[in-house]
Amino acid sequence: MTTNKRTDGRNFDELRKMEAKVGVVSSANGSAMFKIGNTTAIAVVRGPKKLHPKFLQNPETGRLRCFYNMVSFSGSGDRVRPGPSRRTKEINLVMENALAPAIDLSRFPGSSVDVFVNLIQTDAGTRCAAITAAAMALADAGFEMRDLVTAVAAGLVEDQVLVDLNYDEDSHEMGVDIPIAMMPNEDKITLLQLDGRVKKEKLNEAIELARSACKKIYKVQRAALVERYE
Amino acid sequence: MAKIIREHIHTLLEKGMRQDKRGLLEFRKDISVEYGISPKSAEGSARVRIGETEVVAGIKMAIAEPYPDQKDRGTIMVGVELSPFANNSFESGPPSTESIELARVVDRGIRESGAMDFRKLCIKEGEKVWQVFIDIYPINDAGNLRDASSLAALAALKDAKFPEYDKKTFEIDYKKLTSKNISLEDEPIEVTVIKIKDDYLVDPSVEEEEWLDARLTVAFLKDGDICAMQKGGNGMLSTEDINKMIDIAQDKVIVLRKAL
Amino acid sequence: MGELFFEERNIVVPGDKLAMGMDYLPAGGAFRDGECIRSKVLGILGINGRVLKVIPLKSQYRPRPNDMVIGKITDMTNSVWFAKIDSFRDGVLTVREVPEYIGDGDDLSQYYNFGDYVLAKVLNVNSTNAGLTMKGPGLRKLSGGRIIEVNSAKVPRVIGKAGSMISAIKEKTGCRVIVGQNGLVWIQGEPEHEFVAVEAIKLINEKGHLQGLTELVSEFIDKKMKNVSKKETEEKPKVEEKQVTQEKKSDKDDEEEQPKRRAVGRKASKKVAKRSKK
Secondary structure, X not given: OOOOOOOOXXXXXXXXXXXXXXXXXXXXXXXXXXXXXXXXXXXXXXXXXXXXXXXXXXXOOOEEEEEEEEOOOOOOOOOOOOOOOHXXXXXXXXXXXXXXXXXXXOOOOOEEEEEEEEEXXXXXXXXXXXXXXXXXXHHHOOOEXXXXXXXXXXXXXXXXXXXXXXXXXXXXXXEEEEEEEEEOXXXXXXXXXXXXXXXXXXXXXXXXXXXXXXXXXXXXXXXXXXXXXX | OOHHHHXXXXXXXXXXXXXXXXXOOOOOOOEEEEEOOOOOOOOEEEEEEEOOEEEEEEEXXXXXXXXXOOOOXXXXXXXXXXXXXXXXXXXXXXXXXXXXXHHHHHHHHHHOOOOEOHHHHEEEOOOEEEEEEEEEEEEEOXXXXXXXXXXXXXXXXXXXXXXXXXXXXXXXXXXXXXXEEOOEOOOOEEEXXXXXXXXXXXXXXXXXXXXXXXXXXXXXXXXXXXXXXXXXXXXXOOHHHHHHHXXXXXXXXXXXXXXX | OOEXXXXXXOEEOOOOEXXXXXXXXXXXXXXXXXXXXXXXXXXXXXXXXXXXXXXXXOOOOOOOOOOEEEEEEEEEXXXXXXXXXXXXXXXXXXXXXXXXXXXXXXXXXXXOOOOXXXXXXXXXXXXXXXXXXXXXXXXEEEOOOEEEEOOHHHHHHHHOHHHHHHHHHHHHHOOEEEEOOOOEEEEEOOHHHXXXXXXXXXXXXXXXXXXXXXXXXXXXXXHHHHHHHHHHHHOHHHHHHXXXXXXXXXXXXXXXXXXXXXXXXXXXXXXXXXXXXX
């Protein structure tokens, strides 16, 4: 990375081309598609329904559950074996933690609200795209939310801070990947992971870059929700 | 099981009508096939829409050793995932019997028809052959996932290109696709005809599927030969039923073939 | 002075800052966050002086006492039926809450069987169940006709102000229609008429948030019904048949007393009855 631009010609703070659509699955209460570059996520909301087995129920509120799924032909290498891997289970959890602060399920005690996200094609940033799509689908389903949730990966490649990493940048041997989710109006972070080696100052720089990127993604999310009903 | 819905379907059928106003032998109007919906990740991919029903399918290829009894032939594997994503009544977890049946019927249509020459998937006899994975994911179930899935699988195969590989190590470079297609000798397409009481229907809705007495899925080749069949449902069929249902299916296969 | 960021009837999404300043007040669908009023649902902004509310475009049904709901019997024990009322709460109907006398050891399925749809009233709600009753005018097992689903946020639109929308649908199509607060709608009529009623209700489900809905639906039904009657005059014998069934229907109207919120419906069906007698 010796030039001022990235391998795909983007500026360091530039996002890939985005596309969002709400209400894409008619059999679901809420659904949304979010595409960023070559990463495509479709999210569907099912529920609230009674949660089984009973010991999983919370008598005070509903439980948000996320089911992230890379379809088997969506990987950039070999076929992805169907069924949940350790990676998938962790992503399900961090997605739930990223979305839970925004959504109020206290009116649905003992229930579960399930968000299924299928990744149709992937080019890095899949958990962030999944969260961004899931937030739109939950809003489309009519749940009460303090805010939307918007996510993007910031990162470093050879000490250069950049945002919305593609696969080449993400898999760069000196690369650092920092997926971040934010509630844009609250201006609070709900997902933060880091994978790589980084100095504290650079981390703050990366978070700032993610913050302004999230604002741009939020505009796309918001427009898609409004467009559905105009 | 809601009797009111069954009675309603029956009452309308007596008058030659269906719940969504279609004719008994009428497919939904908007049938579309879109190729290359996952060009960055899959070697081939397609999306099929029949009305509000939507299915995506993708092809992944790998190099493996051939089966000992088929040293000069590659293989295919078809998978279908019926998850709550597409229909609230599907269960999460390992593939259901229903999804396995669906996958196997699609598999037979392609495998037994001779539509694919498996010898052309051989790289080095007895050592290396191509494995072709066809994975099907329903996105929205508004009825007739069967016909949509078979069409999506075929469309994804048509879209597929072999990836480049190292001639010595047989390592695949998935980033580089060659211009070589999987050669298809024919194009098998399934049409499902269902029977409710004494009536035959095509392109069933979710409710009609729930209340069918019997169904017959027939896969046809271009020249009209049949290459796979599957009777489903708890009801029974006479030889006359079967002949009529095959004729209807053959008549309707044109509608789907046109969309390719 | 506060500042308003949106206009009346704008579509707003969760998190949106609607207004700044303590002189604005949040009502349903909005909340105060420090100096701001923000939206907590995807909906349409309503401004009433200083009060801001957001009317949701979609919502999940939450049972409340006295709601009339359409439930589907999914399970039973020897003293209780369970009905799905399209909520995460089970609808629970005990033998004491049905008009029939149920003897000891009776098989409950003779009265209300698996898969039956019932029109019931919500008695009470706790965190896991909603108690139902079948005792009351019009409450019964539904037979014939069909069931369609609308989002529970659209139920008030389907019913209309003082029942105006539902009356119009009944009157114009000659169908019997019952709207459950849980979003299940029962419709029964001659097939061609039923199709029009179903399409009209689906139209409300899709476009219910638009202004001028009443005119839109009215015009839609009139246009569709014109085609239907054209068809019917082409096949004359069928018209007579239809009149007979409609007269039969009018006899039933008394027992089909509509629940409170839909009381207007009855008058409308009578009008149809009169017209068909002419």
